[in-house]
Amino acid sequence: MAKLVRLSKTMTDAILMVLKYVRDTTGDEPTQEEFANALKSYFILNEIGNQIKFQRKKQVLAKPAESAPRETFWRLNLMAGPSKNSWVRVGLFYQNVPDAITAVRCFVKDATGDEPSETEIAQSLMSTFIVSEIKNQIDWQRNGQEKTNKPISLTK
DSSP: OOOEEEOOHHHHHHHHHHHHHHHHHHSSOOOHHHHHHHHTSHHHHHHHHHHHHHHHHHHHHSOOOOOOOOOOOOOOOTTTSOGGGTTGGGTEEETHHHHHHHHHHHHHHHHHSSOOOHHHHHHHHTSHHHHHHHHHHHHHHHHHHHHHHSOOOOOO
16 A cells, blocks of 8 residues: 655645646646656746745745734535545645655755745745646646657658
8 A cells, every 4th residue: 555644734735726726727637646747847846946936035025914814715525526636635645745845845955055844835836827837737748648659650
């Protein structure tokens, strides 16, 4: 049996948001493997690094404001969800997802000199640009597989 790892609520909510966006825009929810592979692509790593740099700069410029605790915005129906991601809805992930998050953490640390917090990574994942780029990366992965499985005809 595969090992499952529990991630924080902040990270789980961010990943669920990405999965929902991909499902809503493509019609098919990505697997954990597709999400992890997209997260580890150089382009996504670089964009997350840029997003975290931007967040840090914005925090320095902005005055700290007290925020009220957010109310839960996820309503999860575990019976209706596809079986491939049922564990995600309760915060349990296969090892490849935490490994991808570790890759993000290492990339950002190498690029900026400071290790990002889990909250910074989660906030960057919830950026509309990052979510859209992850969706594009997953689309590219899916289409690339279909193209490599189809034989190329040299005759008309």
